[in-house]
Amino acid sequence: MSERAARERRDALAEELRAGHDDRRRFLAELADSVSATTGELAAGGGDDATATALAALRDKTLPAATRVEVLSRLGGGLTRNDEAIEVLLAIVQDSGDNPEVRAAALDALGSAAFQVARFRPHEDAYRSALRSLIQDDDENLREVAISTLALQHDPEIQQTLLAGLRGEGELPVPREQAIQLLAEDDHLDNLPLLRELYESGDDDARLEAVRLMGSYTDASDLLERALRDKDETTEVRRQSAASLRNLAPERFDAVAKEIATDGSDYAEIRTLSLTTLEHLGDADAVYGDEDFIQRLGAVGGDESAPEVAKGARSLVERGRRR
Amino acid sequence: LTALDSSTPEADVAALIDAVRRAPERRGELLSLLPERAPVYAGRSSAEVTRLRGYLLAAFAEAGLPAEALPYALEVLESGHQPYEIAGAARAVRGADHAAYPALAPYLVRAVRNLGGADATVSFERYDPRWPYDQPTTAMTELLRTLAALGSDAAAALPALERLAEQRLPAAVRDELRAVCDAIRGAGVDGCCHEDEDEVAEPEPIEAPVVGTRLCDLEVELEDQTGRRESLARFFHRKPAVVAFFYTRCDSPYKCSLTVTRLAALQALLEARGLAGAMRLVAMTYDPDFDLPGRLERYGRDRGVRFGEDVRFFRPTSGFDALAQRLALGVGYGPSTVNRHRIELFLLDAAGDVAASFTRLQWDPDTVLAAAEGLLAPAA
Numbered sequence: 001m002s003e004r005a006a007r008e009r010r011d012a013l014a015e016e017l018r019a020g021h022d023d024r025r026r027f028l029a030e031l032a033d034s035v036s037a038t039t040g041e042l043a044a045g046g047g048d049d050a051t052a053t054a055l056a057a058l059r060d061k062t063l064p065a066a067t068r069v070e071v072l073s074r075l076g077g078g079l080t081r082n083d084e085a086i087e088v089l090l091a092i093v094q095d096s097g098d099n100p101e102v103r104a105a106a107l108d109a110l111g112s113a114a115f116q117v118a119r120f121r122p123h124e125d126a127y128r129s130a131l132r133s134l135i136q137d138d139d140e141n142l143r144e145v146a147i148s149t150l151a152l153q154h155d156p157e158i159q160q161t162l163l164a165g166l167r168g169e170g171e172l173p174v175p176r177e178q179a180i181q182l183l184a185e186d187d188h189l190d191n192l193p194l195l196r197e198l199y200e201s202g203d204d205d206a207r208l209e210a211v212r213l214m215g216s217y218t219d220a221s222d223l224l225e226r227a228l229r230d231k232d233e234t235t236e237v238r239r240q241s242a243a244s245l246r247n248l249a250p251e252r253f254d255a256v257a258k259e260i261a262t263d264g265s266d267y268a269e270i271r272t273l274s275l276t277t278l279e280h281l282g283d284a285d286a287v288y289g290d291e292d293f294i295q296r297l298g299a300v301g302g303d304e305s306a307p308e309v310a311k312g313a314r315s316l317v318e319r320g321r322r323r
Numbered sequence: 324l325t326a327l328d329s330s331t332p333e334a335d336v337a338a339l340i341d342a343v344r345r346a347p348e349r350r351g352e353l354l355s356l357l358p359e360r361a362p363v364y365a366g367r368s369s370a371e372v373t374r375l376r377g378y379l380l381a382a383f384a385e386a387g388l389p390a391e392a393l394p395y396a397l398e399v400l401e402s403g404h405q406p407y408e409i410a411g412a413a414r415a416v417r418g419a420d421h422a423a424y425p426a427l428a429p430y431l432v433r434a435v436r437n438l439g440g441a442d443a444t445v446s447f448e449r450y451d452p453r454w455p456y457d458q459p460t461t462a463m464t465e466l467l468r469t470l471a472a473l474g475s476d477a478a479a480a481l482p483a484l485e486r487l488a489e490q491r492l493p494a495a496v497r498d499e500l501r502a503v504c505d506a507i508r509g510a511g512v513d514g515c516c517h518e519d520e521d522e523v524a525e526p527e528p529i530e531a532p533v534v535g536t537r538l539c540d541l542e543v544e545l546e547d548q549t550g551r552r553e554s555l556a557r558f559f560h561r562k563p564a565v566v567a568f569f570y571t572r573c574d575s576p577y578k579c580s581l582t583v584t585r586l587a588a589l590q591a592l593l594e595a596r597g598l599a600g601a602m603r604l605v606a607m608t609y610d611p612d613f614d615l616p617g618r619l620e621r622y623g624r625d626r627g628v629r630f631g632e633d634v635r636f637f638r639p640t641s642g643f644d645a646l647a648q649r650l651a652l653g654v655g656y657g658p659s660t661v662n663r664h665r666i667e668l669f670l671l672d673a674a675g676d677v678a679a680s681f682t683r684l685q686w687d688p689d690t691v692l693a694a695a696e697g698l699l700a701p702a703a
Contacts, residue, residue: 121440122493125461129444132454154574155443156370156407157454187572188369190658216572217659218612250615 024050027074031057034067050075051082058088058106065099072105080113086123089113090130093142100139107134107145132157135173147174151182159183166194177206187216196223207237215244224248225256231266238270242277254282261313262296268306275312279319288320325355327363336363336375337450340382350386353379357395359655359663369574369662372655373405374451376663380411381447388418398683400430402577402666406443406462409434413465414447421476428473428480435466435487437577442496463496471503474510481507532680533651539675541649543642545607547635548620555639555646559675562633563698564603565589565691567668568652570610570661571622578666580626581685582606587627589688590634596692601699603633609654609661611638653682672698 001009028050035056054075058068072079079085092098092106110127114120120127134146135158150158162179165172172179180194192214199210211227214220227233227241246253257274260266278287288294294317301313324339340356343349356363356379364372380396383389388396392415399412413434416427442463446456470477470484481504488500543555559566567586573579583606593599606623608614614622619636628634639646647654653665668686670679679694 117440119491122491122496124440125442125444125463125493132444135454154370156374156405159370160451160453186370188574188657188660188662190368192659216613219659248613 024074027070028053031067031071034063035060051079051085054079055082055085055088058085058092058102061098065102068099068102069105072102072109076105076109076112080109080116081119083122086110086113086120087126090123090126093130094133096137100142103139104141104145107142111145111149128153128155131155135161136171143173144178148182151185154186159186159189177202181206181209181213184213192217192219195220199223199227204234204237207234208240211237211241211244215247218248221245221249221252225252228253228256229260235267235269239273242270242273246277246281250281250283251286254278254286257282258287258290258293261309262293262300264300264303264306268309271306271309272312275309275316279312279316284323287316288323294320324352327356327361329362329364329366331363333371333375334450337378340379341450344382344385347386350383350389353382353386354389354391357392359653359665361655364655364662366656366658367662368657372657372662373408377405377408377411377445378447378450380408380415382415383418384414386418388415388420390420390423393419393424394683397427397430398665400434400466401685402437402575402581403434404437404441404575404577406438406441407445409438410445410460410462410465411447413462413469417469417472421473425476426479428470428477431466431470431473431477432480432483432487435463435484438463438466464499467496467499467503471506474507477503477507478510533649533669533677534679536649536677537675538646538649538671538677541642541645543646544640545637546616546640547637548616548623548630550616552640553637555642556675559603559671561673562601562603563673563678563695564605564671564675565668565695566605566607566671568609568654568664569606569622570608570664571614571618572610572660573664577685578664582666582668583623583626583628585686585688587623587629589691590628592688592692593695596696598696598699600633602695603635604628605634606636608636608638609652609664611640611643613660614638650677670694670698 032053035053054071057063057071060068080089089106089110093103093110095103110130114124114127128150131146131150132155134142135150137143137146147158147162151162161170161173162183164170166176166179166183174182177198180191180198183189184191184195195210195214195217199207199214202210207227211224214224224241224245228238228245230238233241242253242257245256257278261271261274261278263271297313297317301310301317303310324343327336327339336356340353343353355361356375364375367375376399380399383392383396396412396415396419399408400416403409403412413431416431419427421427442461444456444459444461446452446459448456448458470480484500484504484507488497488504492500539556539559541555545553545555545558547553565586567582569579569582571579586604586606590599590604593602593604606619606628608619615638619638620630623630623636628636630636646652650667650669653667654661655663665683666681666685667683668681668691669677670681670691672678678698681691
């Protein structure tokens with residue numbers, strides 16, 4: 001970039017920053033007026049304090065919900081560096097009488113703030129408690145966000161609630177398939193029977209999730225092999241089954257992949273996937289040292305009715321020759 | 324309580340714990356529930372095991388904590404990461420004979436530090452209560468209450484607690500922490516000239532010793548991090564060895580991950596002393612079906628281990644149960660993987676016999692090195 005172009009770029013950025021600051025100042029001034037008009041809270045001073053203005057607006061339930069949501073979308077990032085602001089947001093989230101959109105925006109801001117682990121540390125327990133209080137909230141969106149956040153943290157409270165719901169011993173706060181997927185985030189739980197249920201009864205997406213999550217359970221190898229071999233199964237589920245089986249039992253995957261690669265009645269996409277995986281990730285001795293397999297690949301490589309498969313077979317054989 | 328097994332409903336186990344809690348003279352019965360391999364834990368998820376053990380530990384607050392149970396409570400304070408179990412251990416220590424065990428405070432301070440941002444609201448109002456709790460507490464609150472109860476016995480912890488009070492904490496915790504410091508000072512301590520608060524005196528070992536146990540007559544097949552196979556008898560022969568146990572899916576930052584990181588530090592110490600090659604460094608997985616060679620290799624490498632002929636990670640491919648029994652390994656299994664384990668490291672002599680063990684509480688590389696040098700000296 002020339003010096004002149006660089007200068008122009010700098011000037012443009014500076015202008016953008018200035019405009020941003022002006023816009024923010026205008027927004028805060030208008031906000032301060034709105035808050036003063038309804039509560040008089042800022043009239044005595046602090047009106048030029050962005051955080052005080054924003055917090056007063058967030059606390060003011062008489063303001064339009066859109067205004068309070070806008071406060072969070074414009075100022076949320078900076079606001080959550082303030083301990084008092086976190087407390088205000090926690091109160092909003094747990095106030096079932098407040099506007100759902102404002103509560104959702106507050107929950108979103110808290111979720112972002114929680115990523116700043118060290119800064120958020122003093123609020124971690126209160127945040128977790130707030131999320132737990134939302135497990136049975138009437139608002140479906142808030143409920144789902146809270147439940148999935150807690151499940152990702154392996155929170156014992158949500159795990160017990162979901163397990164009780166799945167056993168029919170309590171109300172299930174999310175659909176059954178989702179509950180199983182959330183519990184499966186913790187591979188130290190007894191999830192395999194639930195994942196089998198998900199695979200047997202779910203739709204395509206649920207089956208895909210089931211075989212993905214089974215990749216942590218060595219006892220799932222039989223089902224994963226069955227899914228990988230199943231020509232009536234969707235390509236996506238078979239692909240994921242291949243990945244999960246390989247994760248658990250690479251030797252077993254190699255053996256199945258060899259059979260699929262040389263099975264002319266199977267789908268080209270799965271055969272090509274098998275060949276590529278064997279070529280790049282398979283156990284070299286088991287793949288290239290298997291003379292019978294390499295010989296059968298010779299025929300596959302000459303079969304132009306499935307050109308991608310043939311190409312993959314020739315590539316693997318050629319790599320074997322170069323070893 | 325010894326008749327309990329994996330088929331006993333959690334609530335029934337808890338009811339029996341409650342019964343003993345109300346009859347402290349029977350507290351010795353609770354000891355049978357402490358070992359990781361107790362039948363009551365077999366096949367349960369790690370979440371269930373955490374709930375049961377946390378509840379069990381908390382019961383010792385009222386029943387009184389026998390000396391045999393103390394290492395289990397200290398282990399949780401030192402290496403625990405589940406708030407419920409830490410809170411239970413903090414309560415258990417309130418039932419200990421403080422006069423007989425003056426070095427409890429450093430374990431509590433370590434637990435306070437380890438908790439960091441991982442504190443959570445828990446409750447012991449009954450077994451497995453549902454949210455919102457009638458009698459909420461937190462692990463941090465329980466730790467601080469126990470420190471306050473120690474009074475002047477917590478004097479060594481005062482400087483660490485005062486420093487902690489200066490950090491960013493929830494307001495309620497900071498207030499409680501200051502009150503604890505006041506309580507300790509009020510118990511006759513002036514806040515200066517204390518012992519180093521990091522100095523942790525270890526309790527007497529109480530579990531069955533395995534020193535002298537022979538391993539090389541066992542038929543155990545091993546596979547290392549490269550996929551190479553060995554028999555245990557052939558490998559643990561002619562050189563002393565350090566053997567630590569771990570598994571890659573361990574979710575505690577203070578157990579397996581730290582064990583392997585310290586093994587790497589021990590390797591560096593051995594090299595610095597010119598002892599590389601004089602002894603073997605081994606880590607063996609509790610989870611051999613899942614911990615395939617590639618996983619073993621990555622786990623060690625990521626934590627600073629440099630593999631070589633004498634530095635290897637193994638997964639037993641056969642004979643693991645016999646090995647676990649011979650070493651009395653402190654590990655239990657749930658439906659899919661380990662549900663609970665203690666920290667354990669063994670020092671084997673050149674004949675493959677156990678010469679020393681470091682179990683349950685954290686070991687440090689210098690101490691293990693000193694013990695290992697004792698094994699090397701006669702040969703030199």
